[in-house]
Amino acid sequence: MRFLHTADWHLGRVYHGMPLLEDQAHVLRDFVRLAAELKPDAILIAGDVYDRSVPPADAVKLLDEVLAELVLGLGLRVAMIAGNHDGPDRLAFGSGLLARAGLTVRGPVEAGAEPLLFDDAHGKVAVHLLPYGEPALVRAALPLAPAIAVKAAAQGTQPKGRPAMGQPAMGQPVMSQGELFPSAEAAPDLANQANPVDPAESSAPSEAAAPRIADHHSALAAQVAAARARQPAGARSVAVAHAFVIGGSEAESERPLTVGGSGSVGAELFDGFDYAALGHLHRPQQIGSPRIQYSGSLLKYSFAEADHAKSVSLVTLGAPGELQVERIALAPRRDLRILEGRLDELLAAAASDPARQDYVLARLSDDGALLDAMGKLRTAYPNALAIERSLLQGEGGAHRGGDHRRMRVEDLFAGFYREMTGQALGEGAAAVLAEVVQRVEREARQA
Structure with a gap:
């Protein structure tokens, strides 16, 4: 499977009083031409599609034109998620209808969200869309996330020492869903460790099933746990997420997710994924493993990014364990x-x-x-x-x-x-x- 990984378009951005929409339209025209040439199996957009939650009308119009060319004109499947700059509900408007045409939009965090499935010569690939969500919103959206699964996701581990996703490590057998996600009731001690309960709340019947989601790491861990529960056995897996993964290099144009560092998440959350397509950090970079990558932003959005080389990532998933990532440079209208x-x-x-x-x-x-x-x-x-x-x-x-x-x-x-x-x-x-x-x-x- 081949796909283009991009993120942080920030459509409608104004910098030092200068609207950048014409520059964005220029580079997106090149992006569409690149997609027409490469004919990827999918295009994954990892959040911050817009620069603010209520985007200007001309930014909405530009996005509509670009997506129409990609989906209707070229017949490509496109999937995008909300980032911390996006208004998730606005971004997801009409998503039920758009999905029929080949455009999947995941705005708010949703319980029961199914992965996108692709087939190639090596089997199935499941693409899990994990939009940005404030911890309180994730708590409300995923109230019944299994506590043990959230704890395992947060620690980058799995019960019984098995691999994190449905695709096994080399030479290891595939787990059943029951093995991978034992119920919280079946492991009350671990569940209670993952979800400390106030004494006043000890009578709540769902205390073991409702994990404490207090920061961005545990919020994303809950989404990852829910994704793993829907991972087809034996399929390769791709996560699309918008987060500040510890170890990444920031720039001033990236709006902090929280104050004090609690907005960061650990790279171990993506253990077991064949590829993690990330958004939020504007410099193209990998975090530790080549499997965890930021594509970087569409353009330079602050002078702190003056030394960045902007690009999109062409990702090729081969047989299990085989991965190629090629960064393709983007030429701006103005540097x-x-x-x-x-x-x-x-x-x-x-x-x-x-x-x-x-x-x-x-x-x-x-x-x-x-x-x-x-x-x-x-x-x-x-x-x-x-x-x-x-x-x-x-x-x-x-x-x-x-x-x-x-x-x-x-x-x-x-x-x-x-x-x-x-x-x-x-x-x-x-x-x-x-x-x-x-x-x-x-x-x-x-x-």
């Missing part, structure tokens, strides 16, 4: 890059720069004040998005790491003045500033 140097040097170099239409961040090393630096830069680079001063990295920019909302206005202005001029605000100017701030605050209180 996103960082220029460094003095402003006059950058303006002079632009005359011989063939890519002046790129989106650029200029890191300027000039000393002293610069008048209308952005206006001058845009005469050479019309799509310049931002300017940074090298002084920001020095002593004068130290305040950038703090919470600006807790700083005095006088300190903020003094820091800004130092960053722009490279000089400290004089005592006389500081006194005038303090007087102005006091007057404005007094007038605001009296208003």
Whole structure:
């Protein structure tokens, strides 16, 4: 089986005030041409299809056009899941009808979701769609997930030391569903370990069957356990998920799933899958094993990604244990890059720069004040998005790491003045500033 793995399209994204929809349409036209050339058995889109939960109308229109070309025009099967940027219910609108045409959309987490099945020369392949879900929503959607199965999934283990999915490890027999997923009632001690119950709740009849889903790891573990329960014996298995797997490399454009690190999940959740097609991290990368891969985003979506090489992954599943992953580069309409140097040097170099239409961040090393630096830069680079001063990295920019909302206005202005001029605000100017701030605050209180 061959399929294209892609993710993080972020349709409708606006960066530094610049709408990127035309750039997205350009690269998606190339993606459709690539799909027509390769004729894969499926296209898997691993979440963050849109950039926000209520996408703009033109982003919805673009997605409709692309999916129509892939599914109706080329006759390809496409499956996509919701990511943390997507509104799951909106993304899944009409999914019951669309599935008949070959487009499977999994928005909210659902109990009883069946895998997509494919056949090739080596047998069956089951593709399990595991959309992003906040722990509370997963708890509500999967209230009867077997506790022992959730614990085993969370630990990356299986009862009796057997492989995690229906496809056995080399030389091992295939397990029955009963072996792989013993009931929680049959193993009360393990169930209770996986699901500690408050004393006040000890009389609840379903305490052993309802695991505690408290973070993203246990939430995804519950989905994995449900998927394993529906894995056909002997079939190879593919998971499509949207998560921050521990060990991955982040960029600033990836919205944190939670605060404090509880949004991460362990790679062991995907033990036993022949391939895990992941979304969320924007740099193409594998996590440990070649079986666990992020395809990366469609385009560079922040200057932190300036050194990324964007691509889609062509994945070939052969006989059990055989896997090939080829990254195919995507060519953007405009690159996103960082220029460094003095402003006059950058303006002079632009005359011989063939890519002046790129989106650029200029890191300027000039000393002293610069008048209308952005206006001058845009005469050479019309799509310049931002300017940074090298002084920001020095002593004068130290305040950038703090919470600006807790700083005095006088300190903020003094820091800004130092960053722009490279000089400290004089005592006389500081006194005038303090007087102005006091007057404005007094007038605001009296208003």
